[in-house]
Amino acid sequence: MTAANAASPAEPGSSDAYGTPARRALRVGLVAGESSGDYLAAGLLRELRRRCPYPVVAEGVAGPRMQAEGCRTLVDLERLSVMGLVEVLRHLPGLLAIRRRLQRHFLRHPPDVFVGVDSPEFNIGLEARLRRGGIRTVHYVSPSVWAWRPGRVRSIARAVDRILTLLPFEADFYREHRVAVSFVGHPLADEIPLQVDHAAARQVLGESAPGPLVAVLPGSRLGEVRTLAEPFLATVQWLADRRPGIRFVAPMATPRVRAAFEEALARSAAGASMRLVDGRAREVLAAADAAILACGTAALEAMLLKCPMIAAYRLSPMTYVLLKKTGLVRIDRYALPNFLTEKPLVPEFIQNDIDPQRMGVTLLRILDDAGGRARLRDSFARAHEVLRRGASARAAEAVLDVAGLMPR
Numbered sequence: 014m015t016a017a018n019a020a021s022p023a024e025p026g027s028s029d030a031y032g033t034p035a036r037r038a039l040r041v042g043l044v045a046g047e048s049s050g051d052y053l054a055a056g057l058l059r060e061l062r063r064r065c066p067y068p069v070v071a072e073g074v075a076g077p078r079m080q081a082e083g084c085r086t087l088v089d090l091e092r093l094s095v096m097g098l099v100e101v102l103r104h105l106p107g108l109l110a111i112r113r114r115l116q117r118h119f120l121r122h123p124p125d126v127f128v129g130v131d132s133p134e135f136n137i138g139l140e141a142r143l144r145r146g147g148i149r150t151v152h153y154v155s156p157s158v159w160a161w162r163p164g165r166v167r168s169i170a171r172a173v174d175r176i177l178t179l180l181p182f183e184a185d186f187y188r189e190h191r192v193a194v195s196f197v198g199h200p201l202a203d204e205i206p207l208q209v210d211h212a213a214a215r216q217v218l219g220e221s222a223p224g225p226l227v228a229v230l231p232g233s234r235l236g237e238v239r240t241l242a243e244p245f246l247a248t249v250q251w252l253a254d255r256r257p258g259i260r261f262v263a264p265m266a267t268p269r270v271r272a273a274f275e276e277a278l279a280r281s282a283a284g285a286s287m288r289l290v291d292g293r294a295r296e297v298l299a300a301a302d303a304a305i306l307a308c309g310t311a312a313l314e315a316m317l318l319k320c321p322m323i324a325a326y327r328l329s330p331m332t333y334v335l336l337k338k339t340g341l342v343r344i345d346r347y348a349l350p351n352f353l354t355e356k357p358l359v360p361e362f363i364q365n366d367i368d369p370q371r372m373g374v375t376l377l378r379i380l381d382d383a384g385g386r387a388r389l390r391d392s393f394a395r396a397h398e399v400l401r402r403g404a405s406a407r408a409a410e411a412v413l414d415v416a417g418l419m420p421r
Contacts, residue, residue, distance in 0.1 A: 039065050039416060042124040042148075043073035043084055044115065044139065046093040046132025049310075051076030053153060054130045056200055056405030057412065058082040064409050065418065072124075074115070087118060093135060112139050120146045126416040128153055137165075141172035149415050152176045153408060155183040166190045175415050177408050181399060182352055195411040198402030205295075205317040207397055214299035218290075224258045225380050228297045228320065229287070232307035233266035235273055240327050241307055242277035247369035248305060249283040252376060259380070261287045262301070264294040302386070303379045305372060308347045312359060316350040317397050319390040321379050323372055324348035325362045353396040358389060 041061065045054045055078035061069050062082075071083065076090035088111055116139060119127060126149045129136030133156040140150040155178045158165045169176060170192045177197050178184045184196035215221045229249060231241045249261050261283075265271035271289065278284050290297065294311065298304060298318040306312060308326040315322045326347045351357040360375050362368070379386060413419045 038068040038070045039126075039413075039418065040124040041069060041071040041412070042119050042127035042143075043071055043075065043079065043130065044093075044128075044132070044136055045074055045076060045079060045090055045130040046135055047090070048076060050130040050132060050154070051078045051090055053200060053405075053408075054079050054084070054128070055082045057128065057130075057153065057408050058084060060405045060409035061412065064406070065413060067418075074111075087115065093132065108135065115139060116142050119143055119148065123148050125149070126151060126412055128412060130154060133165075133169075137169060137172050141168070144172060144174070149174050149417075151412055151415050154179060155187070158186065166192065175411055177411055179400070179404065180349070180352065195407065196402075197407035197411065198404040199313070199400040200404040201314060201317055202397055202400035202402075203404055205314075205397075207394055207401070209299050209319050211299065214296055218262070218293070218296050218300045220260065220262065220300055222260075224260060225256070225303075226301045227252070227259055227261050227376065227380075228294075228301035228304035228306070228315075229261050229263040230294060230298075230304060230306035230311045230315075231263070231270075231274060232309065233270060233311070235269060237307045237309075238270050238273045238277075241325055241367075242274050243281070244325070244367050244369055244372070245305055246277055246281040246283045246287075248372045248376070249287060250281065251369050251373035253283065253286040255373075256377070256380075257286075259286070262297050263287060263289050264297045265289055265291055266294070303376055305376060308349075308361070310349075313349040316353075316359075316393045317400075319393045319397075321386050321389050322348075323360045323362065323375050323379075325367050325372070327364055327367055350393070350396060353399065354392060358392055 043054050045051045058069065058071055058079065059082055072085035072087055074088045074090055074093055075084040075086045080086060092111060093108065112135060120143065127140065127143050128151045129140050131154040136152060140152060144150045150173045152169065152173045155176055156165060158169065166187070170190065175193045175195060176187055177195050178187070179197065179199045181196050184194045187194035215226070220226055229245055231238045231245050252259055263274065265274060271291065278287065295314065295318065298315050298320045301320050304315050304320050304322040306315060306322055306324055308324045312322060312324050324347065347361055347363060348359040350359050351361070362372055410419060
């Protein structure tokens with residue numbers, strides 16, 4: 014007997030329009046490890062309920078958005094939201110205990126399908142154990158195996174019945190390695206409109222005065238901010254010295270990030286031209302003429318908001334050399350928008366290339382070239398259309414397919 018049939022007993026002698034035994038509900042196990050996963054899983058649940066011919070019963074590691082969509086909480090998401098190597102090592106015994114607890118629960122009460130949302134270091138191992146126990150498994154959001162530690166693709170293949178990717182080149186990578194995959198698109202591309210009202214965004218932000226506006230996003234994690242705040246602020250000062258009319262707005266992801274950035278700001282001469290706001294990154298990027306930001310999701314969001322940008326990325330020197338020499342890193346691009354186009358569109362400053370004067374010169378070139386910014390926005394719009402595919406709906410259809418509930 015399969016886990017799906019064990020979880021959803023058939024009525025004697027009955028079947029449905031899909032050719033599968035009639036069942037009382039679709040049972041879904043879900044584990045999201047941080048707020049971005051909570052956002053994705055909530056959209057998935059909402060679309061599962063719209064498309065599934067049966068009631069959907071979900072339980073697992075849930076945040077507030079998942080809970081609002083009716084997911085029963087076995088473990089609160091905050092217990093898994095651990096960022097950074099030191100923090101992970103400190104919490105490792107507790108994280109392993111949580112994973113063992115979830116494994117026991119889902120093997121004793123098997124869902125029709127289990128979906129791990131992002132958090133691959135936690136979820137891939139759990140998915141492998143559940144799949145060996147006869148439970149169908151899906152992993153939503155590809156780890157960056159195409160960028161570093163590509164050997165992980167073998168363990169992913171053993172752990173999942175399907176992997177759902179947000180970006181098209183990720184799906185190509187898995188197909189090359191014969192892993193079942195569905196490219197679903199990116200929910201942010203669905204949420205953010207193709208046309209951005211630059212003037213309205215400035216009005217909402219309280220920056221409607223004429224003159225260039227530059228967004229400064231040093232990262233959402235403390236490690237990023239501590240590494241990039243100083244060179245970003247030096248770039249701001251370099252620009253302010255040469256173009257006093259430029260205004261700078263820095264959205265702060267969290268109170269801890271703000272405190273770290275303010276420490277760097279206190280040591281800098283850039284404070285007079287810098288405005289800090291709590292959150293509101295999307296409004297700031299929509300309003301800005303250009304941005305300086307840390308490589309990561311912020312670069313993708315800037316692209317979707319049609320904001321020209323430069324991007325920076327820095328590891329510790331020892332880590333960077335080790336990753337390069339061992340071949341664990343296989344990429345020569347770092348900003349996500351540059352993976353979506355044949356020709357890189359975003360200037361990147363990596364490791365020793367992070368230099369305030371060089372970054373300032375590049376930003377001035379962007380600000381002074383209105384035609385170039387317009388062409389760049391057109392390129393960003395085309396990449397946006399590639400990702401705008403109804404991600405939550407496509408993810409739900411893939412999950413239902415793995416569960417055996419999509420019509421053939």
